[in-house]
Amino acid sequence: MNVIVSVGLLVVVALVFLGIGVLVGRRVPRRGGLLPGADAREAREFVLSKGEVLYGAMQQAPIALAVVDRFEDLILANDRADELDIVTNHRVLDEVWDTVQESFRTGEEQRFYLAAHSRGGHRLPSVAGRTVFLKGQDQKFVLIFADDDSEQRRMEAARRDFVANVSHELKTPVGAMSVLAEALLESGDDPDSVRYFGTRVRDEAQRLGAMVTELIELSRLQGAEKLRNLEPTSIDEIIDEATRRTAATAEAHDIELTVDDRSGLEVMGDRTLLVTALSNLVSNAINYSPAGTPVVVTRSADDDVVRIRVTDHGIGIAPEHQGRVFERFFRVDKARSRATGGTGLGLAIVKHVVQNHNGVVKLWSRPEMGSTFTIELPRVAAESATETVGERLGAAAAGLGPGKEEK
Structure with a gap:
């Protein structure tokens, strides 16, 4: 990751160096000056050293900053440099010093990377940084910029895995279609084979x-900002629609789809997305359950959370696989998944839909006993929902905008 540092921060650090070395002791009034009638004591309270101000600003910078000379003397460093292990015991880390020496040798900017590691029992993130000469100092000092790039590297690794998985998964049906098309062309005189x-x-x-x-849906969910314009949404309606969508699949698999009584519960949400998520859970339960067994959908709530549970009596999921079931394209039984038409994306979509609604999805499972997936969403208080509906009805009944009069 390229550490992006604004010109402003570079100027701040340069001024810190100059300020501490040259401006210490010079006093400047605060912005706006003193109040009328202020005496000398008040004047002293209203002035600060430029060096103090600039040094404080450097300490609060969100990235690691340090200045070193050719002799490996640490001139300045902020707290973030110590937090990221760039500076230890008033010395620059050896790996970083090697990069600094390269800058002095070549006269050019250099970059470095520190892998995640432990220090003093604390786990430190991976760090990316660069070394540049401090402007106006005739290449006497090198300025070190660095920041935590572990999230960027995680995202990059996830992107590479995603592209590799997509390529592999798309190749399978495309290859199968090519082979089948060739067989189809060779069977023109055999109606049964053609069929x-x-x-x-x-x-x-x-x-x-x-x-x-x-x-496409998963990409949209992962790249979306926080959902806006959410409305009170009936849990009963979500369950009704999801079970309606999956009823034919359940019947085809000889699965009894059972639903508990209506509850009147509501959540703030996007009805379409929540129906999609629940439908995926129910379809998943049906596909991994033996014929003649039930799949049960229930709802419950406490003061703050609404829970929707989908329980099956299917093959279950081994403990070592349970942490991965919400990953894209992960399948416990790939052959069975392909036989049922599964894409390996359904549970990943469930996870992202629920997360975008500030909720969580949980799994309980035992091999040969079945599984229970639970969606937990923030509950809408009854009085809040009533007030919201009441406001809408009132506005609709009025039918008047600002400044309009009924004719």
Whole structure:
């Protein structure tokens, strides 16, 4: 990651060096001057050293800053430099000093990277930084900039994994369609073979289409800002719609889809997204349950949280896999997932929908006993929901905008 440092911060550090070395003791009035009638004592209270101000500003900088000379003397450093292990015991870290020496040798800016490591029992993040000459000092001093880039590296690794996974997953149905199309062309005089291979091509095309649609949806959810214009949304309506969408699948798998009584509970949310998330959970439960077993959807709440649970009596998930089930394209049983038309993206979409609603999704599972997925969302208080609906009804009944009169 390139550490982006504003020209302003560079100027601040340069002024700190000059300020402490040259301006210490010079006093300047605060902005706006003194109040009328202020005496000498008040005047002393209203003035600060430039060096003190600039040094304080450097200490509060959000990135690590340090200044060293050719002799490895540490001239200045802020607290962030110590936090990121750039400076230890009033000395620059050896790896960073090697980069500083390279700057002195070449006369050019250099970059460095420190891998995540432990110090004093504390885990330190990975750090990226650069070394530049302090302006106006005839290359006598090197200024070190550095910052935590662990999140950037995590995102980059996730991006690489995502591209690799997508390429692999898309290649499978495309390859299958190519082989099936060739078989179809060679079976022109056999109606049964044409029907069989044509059906297989259609199934793979539908699977590919579903995967592309879910990839687009997942990309939108991951890149979205916090959801806005959320409205009180009925949990009962969400469950009704999700179970309606999955009823045909349940019937085809000989699964009894059971739902508890209506509750009147509400959450602040996007109804379409929440229905999609719950539908994915119910479909997942159906696909991994043996015929003749139930899938149960229930709802409950306490003062602050609404919970929707989807419980099945299927094959369950081993403990070592439970932490990964919400990852994109992760499948416990890849053969079974492909046989049921799964894309490996359904649970990832559930996780991001719930997170975008300030909620969490939890899993309980035991192999051969089944699984329970629980969506937890912030609850809308009854009086709050009533007030919101009342305001809307009042506005609709009035039907008048500002400055308008009924004719």
